[in-house]
Amino acid sequence: MNLQGCLILSALLFGIGTVGVLIRRNVLVILMSIEIMLNATNLGFVAVSRSMGTLDGHVYAFFVIALAAAEAGVGLAILVSLYRNKETIDTEHVRVLKW
Secondary structure, X not given: OOHHHHHHHHHHHHHHHHXXXXXXXXXXXXXXXXXXXXXXXXXXXXHHHHHHOOOHHHHHHHHHHHHHHHHHHHHHHHHHHHHHHHOOOEOOOOOOOOO
């Protein structure tokens, strides 16, 4: 796949993730949409890096993967805490961060 095709796929994936974050109300689906957006940026980094013949994009993608793992851990911890206290994971029912 050439650079243009990879960047188009990356933009489509990022758009799907953005739509998922803006439209969905379930916190778990929102977290999955953020993961899709992060993976789309990884695809863009690696595609540009490969076309230029450097490893810079691969290094950036590695750090984004580490960031995504931390985001997933913290996000799921918040989700479990939210469900224990409010008994819902719907963003419409949870409007404030104080318990």
